[in-house]
Amino acid sequence: xxxxxxxxxxxxxxxxxxxxxxxxxxxxxxxxxxxxxxxxxxxxxxxxxxxxxxxxxxxxxxxxxxxxxxxxxxxxxxxxxxxxxxxxxxxxxxxxxxxxxxxxxxxxxxxxxxxxxxxxxxxxxxxxxxxxxxxxxxxxxxxxxxxxxxxxxxxxxxxxxxxxxxxxxxxxxxxxxxxxxxxxxxxxxxxxxxxxxxxxxxxxxxxxxxxxxxxxxxxxx
Amino acid sequence: xxxxxxxxxxxxxxxxxxxxxxxxxxxxxxxxxxxxxxxxxxxxxxxxxxxxxxxxxxxxxxxxxxxxxxxxxxxxxxxxxxxxxxxxxxxxxxxxxxxxxxxxxxxxxx
Numbered sequence: 001x002x003x004x005x006x007x008x009x010x011x012x013x014x015x016x017x018x019x020x021x022x023x024x025x026x027x028x029x030x031x032x033x034x035x036x037x038x039x040x041x042x043x044x045x046x047x048x049x050x051x052x053x054x055x056x057x058x059x060x061x062x063x064x065x066x067x068x069x070x071x072x073x074x075x076x077x078x079x080x081x082x083x084x085x086x087x088x089x090x091x092x093x094x095x096x097x098x099x100x101x102x103x104x105x106x107x108x109x110x111x112x113x114x115x116x117x118x119x120x121x122x123x124x125x126x127x128x129x130x131x132x133x134x135x136x137x138x139x140x141x142x143x144x145x146x147x148x149x150x151x152x153x154x155x156x157x158x159x160x161x162x163x164x165x166x167x168x169x170x171x172x173x174x175x176x177x178x179x180x181x182x183x184x185x186x187x188x189x190x191x192x193x194x195x196x197x198x199x200x201x202x203x204x205x206x207x208x209x210x211x212x213x214x215x216x217x218x219x220x221x
Numbered sequence: 222x223x224x225x226x227x228x229x230x231x232x233x234x235x236x237x238x239x240x241x242x243x244x245x246x247x248x249x250x251x252x253x254x255x256x257x258x259x260x261x262x263x264x265x266x267x268x269x270x271x272x273x274x275x276x277x278x279x280x281x282x283x284x285x286x287x288x289x290x291x292x293x294x295x296x297x298x299x300x301x302x303x304x305x306x307x308x309x310x311x312x313x314x315x316x317x318x319x320x321x322x323x324x325x326x327x328x329x330x331x
Contacts (some may be wrong), residue, residue, distance in 0.1 A: 020273065024273075026297060027246065027270070030246075030247075030294070031247050031265060031269075033247075034246075034247035035247065038251075038291065048250075048262075049264060049266060050264040050266045054264075054266060055266035056268045058267055058270050059266070059269065059270050061270060078289065106281075130237055168277050
């Protein structure tokens with residue numbers, strides 16, 4: 001393993017949303033390069049380091065994660081669903097072919113129009129929930145550790161040890177959404193100290209609040 | 222030296238070294254090893270979390286400077302709050318050493 005590989009291995013364990021990630025990796029690389037400047041070989045420099053996994057865990061251990069409150073998580077979820085349904089929603093509002101669909105008890109007029117629009121938007125929102133749960137949520141959480149809605153509200157997902165969420169964990173924690181027992185799964189969060197749903201516990205994942213106040217932070221002057 | 226003992230005293234050691242002057246990370250680990258004759262060797266992953274923790278607590282602050290060989294380095298300097306904390310930790314350490322000496326004296330003499 002060389003220095004680049006060591007740094008990459010450490011990077012792979014740190015959630016992408018960690019505000020200190022870039023700085024910690026830069027400090028690590030500078031530290032290793034300092035050894036080279038002092039005449040050491042790459043092998044000697046890396047021999048003094050623990051494994052990349054232990055190094056990343058030590059970095060994260062110093063910044064205990066603050067579990068995100070349920071209200072914030074709920075708001076982020078609704079925000080994601082709304083953003084997910086927005087493109088189709090805008091199309092529906094603008095497109096004339098929706099006229100005549102889902103008019104309810106009215107045959108024409110404003111009430112029929114409004115009922116039609118509302119029904120279609122709700123159906124889109126529900127469809128969006130399923131599609132996002134199966135594709136977008138696991139993908140975004142595995143790759144970036146967060147979703148658009150979560151990021152806008154300053155929350156992200158990690159392993160229970162603070163390390164980056166793996167693909168396996170990202171998929172497992174979403175299974176209740178796919179198999180339609182989300183509401184049962186979510187009830188567990190109300191009785192958990194760390195606001196974990198049942199499948200958060202199964203997957204070993206944690207939804208945390210990230211901010212420069214709660215995580216490692218620095219702005220070198 | 223026992224790993225847990227090193228971990229438990231690292232904040233005190235770092236503050237103590239920074240009280241003498243500003244240092245960068247590599248310099249701190251080299252100084253620790255040299256002064257302790259190799260007894261206080263630590264895996265360098267342990268140092269940076271401590272530095273970040275001290276910084277978050279307002280006990281040290283980092284800054285960038287370009288000195289020898291024109292290489293920019295991230296230095297750490299102790300803050301006034303850090304100096305106060307160092308004094309407290311030294312008192313605590315001396316009390317701890319005295320207590321441990323008293324506790325193990327009989328066993329050590331056997």
